[in-house]
Amino acid sequence: MIRLVLLSLLACASIGVAAEIPPQDRRSGFEFMSPQTQAMQSEETSNPGMLWVADGERLFGEPQGSADKSCASCHAEAPKSMRGVAARYPTFDEETKRPIDLMGRINQCRVKRQGAASLAYQSDELLALAAYVAYQSHGMPIAPPADSRLQPFRENGRAWYEQRLGQLQLSCAACHDDRWGARLGGSVIPQGHPTGYPLYRLEWQNMGSLQRRLRGCLVGVRAQPFDFGAPEYVDIELFLMERAKGLKMETPAVRP
Amino acid sequence: MKWLVWALFASASVASATPPVQSVSPYAVVGDAIEKSLTGQAGDPSRGAELIQQRHKSLCVLCHSGPFPDPHLQGTLAPDLTGIGERLSAGQLRLRIVDMKRLKPDSIMPTYYGIVTNGKDTRIAEGWRDKPVLTAEEIEDLVAYLRTLRP
Numbered sequence: 001m002i003r004l005v006l007l008s009l010l011a012c013a014s015i016g017v018a019a020e021i022p023p024q025d026r027r028s029g030f031e032f033m034s035p036q037t038q039a040m041q042s043e044e045t046s047n048p049g050m051l052w053v054a055d056g057e058r059l060f061g062e063p064q065g066s067a068d069k070s071c072a073s074c075h076a077e078a079p080k081s082m083r084g085v086a087a088r089y090p091t092f093d094e095e096t097k098r099p100i101d102l103m104g105r106i107n108q109c110r111v112k113r114q115g116a117a118s119l120a121y122q123s124d125e126l127l128a129l130a131a132y133v134a135y136q137s138h139g140m141p142i143a144p145p146a147d148s149r150l151q152p153f154r155e156n157g158r159a160w161y162e163q164r165l166g167q168l169q170l171s172c173a174a175c176h177d178d179r180w181g182a183r184l185g186g187s188v189i190p191q192g193h194p195t196g197y198p199l200y201r202l203e204w205q206n207m208g209s210l211q212r213r214l215r216g217c218l219v220g221v222r223a224q225p226f227d228f229g230a231p232e233y234v235d236i237e238l239f240l241m242e243r244a245k246g247l248k249m250e251t252p253a254v255r256p
Numbered sequence: 257m258k259w260l261v262w263a264l265f266a267s268a269s270v271a272s273a274t275p276p277v278q279s280v281s282p283y284a285v286v287g288d289a290i291e292k293s294l295t296g297q298a299g300d301p302s303r304g305a306e307l308i309q310q311r312h313k314s315l316c317v318l319c320h321s322g323p324f325p326d327p328h329l330q331g332t333l334a335p336d337l338t339g340i341g342e343r344l345s346a347g348q349l350r351l352r353i354v355d356m357k358r359l360k361p362d363s364i365m366p367t368y369y370g371i372v373t374n375g376k377d378t379r380i381a382e383g384w385r386d387k388p389v390l391t392a393e394e395i396e397d398l399v400a401y402l403r404t405l406r407p
Contacts, residue, residue, distance in 0.1 A: 163377060167384040168315075168366045179333055179364075185311055185318040186329040223379045 020243075021177055021191060028247055029190035029255060032181070037202070041254035049131060049200040049252025052124070052207050056132025059125060065116030071129070074113065078136055086134035087142050087249050090238050092149050099153050101234045103130050103209060121228040127198045127207045134198070134251035142195065142249060144242045157239030160232060166223030187256070192217075193244040194237060196253020203256065210237055277355065277370040280388050288359060289347030294369065294392035304401025307394060314390065314398070315366065323405065334365065341405040349399045353390075369395055 030038060040046050060071045060078055075081040086102055093100035093108075100108065106129050107118040119126035144150075161172045175184070176192030183189070197210040204212075211233045218225040226232045283290050293299075308316045309324050321330040322337035340349070351358065356365040368389045374380040390398075 165379055167372060167380050167389060169372055169378075170364060170366075174364050183330075183332040185331050218379075219381065222381050222384045224381045 019177060021180070023246065026193070026244065026247060027191060028193055028195045028250065030196070030250060030253065032188045032190045033254075033256060037254055037256055041196075041250070047200070047252060047254060049198070049207060049254065052128045052131040052198065052200075053135045053252055055124070056128035056130070056135075059129055060132055064110065065114035067113060067115040069114050071109065074109075078132065082133045082136040084137050084140055084143070086137040086251065087140045088145050090150075090234050090241070091145055092147050097149075098231065099150055099234050099238050101210075101237055102133060103211075104229070104234065106130060106133070121209055121211055124207075127209065130209070131198045131207065131252050134249065137249040138251060140249050141246050142241055142244050144238075144245055150238060153235045154238045154242055156232075157235035157237070160236050161239055165218065166221035168221045170221045172217065192240065193247055194240045195244060195247050196250040196255070198251065199253040199255055201255045207252070210240075277357075277367050277372055280369055280371065280392070283354065283369075285351060285358065286347075288351060289345060290350040290354060291347040293396055294350070294354070295396050297396065299393070299396030299398070299400035301397070301400040301404050303394075304397035304399070307397055308401060314394070316398075319365070337402065337405060339405055339407040341403040342407060344402075346399050346403055349402050350395065353395050353398055 030041065033041075040048075044050050057078070063070045063073070072078070089105070090099040090101045091105075092098075093105075095108075103121060103126055106126065110116045111118050119129075164171050164174075172192060175189050180189050180191045194210050197213070198207050200207050201213075211228055214233055214236060215225040215228075281294075283294060284292065307314050308322075309326075311317050311329070316337075317324060317326075317330045319331040319334040320337050321327065321332065322340075324330065344352070352365075354369040355367045356363040357367055366389055369392065370388055371386055372378055372380060374385050
């Protein structure tokens with residue numbers, strides 16, 4: 001009996017929580033890429049994500065829905081009104097009393113203020129609008145708001161991040177905290193920071209949201225992914241943004 | 257006696273953060289090995305050689321490197337398997353593939369022969385529920401192949 005207790009203590013201790021990456025060692029996925037892919041991101045003329053940004057600029061000024069208003073009708077001059085916004089999302093939504101991500105907010109504005117239909121997470125329009133808004137924070141440090149109402153949701157995001165998931169029973173932390181820099185098959189494991197979204201991924205040959213990226217990691221461990229727009233993704237993003245605090249926003253980034 | 261310690265160890269790890277893993281059909285762990293073939297028969301090393309490279313099925317090369325094709329697509333998360341047949345017996349190889357977590361509860365190596373209970377915390381994807389990662393036959397093929405890896 002005593003032995004059983006001792007052994008279970010031992011097992012718990014060795015399972016232990018993964019070590020967090022100290023702030024001075026935090027690095028964007030950009031730094032794990034080849035020089036060619038880095039150049040593709042850094043040169044705006046070669047960065048495919050800039051096409052979505054340009055499209056987003058156009059859509060931002062286009063009247064929509066029954067209200068016949070554009071985003072710009074309420075938020076004139078995005079370079080000023082949207083500066084720094086993406087760097088502090090997700091934020092607390094007074095209406096639903098829970099966190100909302102940037103794409104969720106854009107859709108909320110469409111439905112409530114423009115009288116238009118909400119856009120799908122993987123639609124070019126929503127990717128373009130989110131890319132254009134997030135581009136206004138390019139180069140700014142990630143700065144999660146100090147709002148204590150967000151804390152329980154962030155803790156829920158952390159719990160998912162540390163949970164062993166799927167048939168393969170791997171946690172996000174096992175790869176992104178404990179084994180970043182090592183190779184999983186042919187891919188270098190980055191630290192899993194959400195600095196560049198929406199971004200252009202060469203493997204997708206397309207622009208994609210953070211939720212699409214998280215879905216990929218979930219499917220990889222043979223877990224049932226959450227539906228697009230699920231609150232769990234927003235909670236995980238909240239945790240990831242806190243973890244990436246101080247890293248610079250890169251939207252639209254490029255990833256392999 | 258040794259067996260008892262492993263059995264306790266295994267139940268201790270089940271009591272922790274890892275959800276319960278049921279074995280598919282019973283097998284006996286002696287020391288750090290499963291001496292008896294899971295199928296009662298010897299595996300086929302050539303099928304094992306084929307299977308170990310199938311990164312979407314066996315997954316081995318996602319983590320391990322070894323004397324297999326496409327070294328640039330092999331992972332660096334786990335020990336190199338070159339010469340493993342000299343270092344480990346068939347029984348030791350079998351236990352490591354069946355359930356590495358019995359030897360090392362915090363291992364990232366998937367349990368290949370066991371069923372993880374599905375639930376809202378484990379979220380096994382629909383197509384992967386209620387089945388082990390590999391079958392008993394496939395594991396025997398891998399054991400037979402790995403035994404051939406001698407320096």
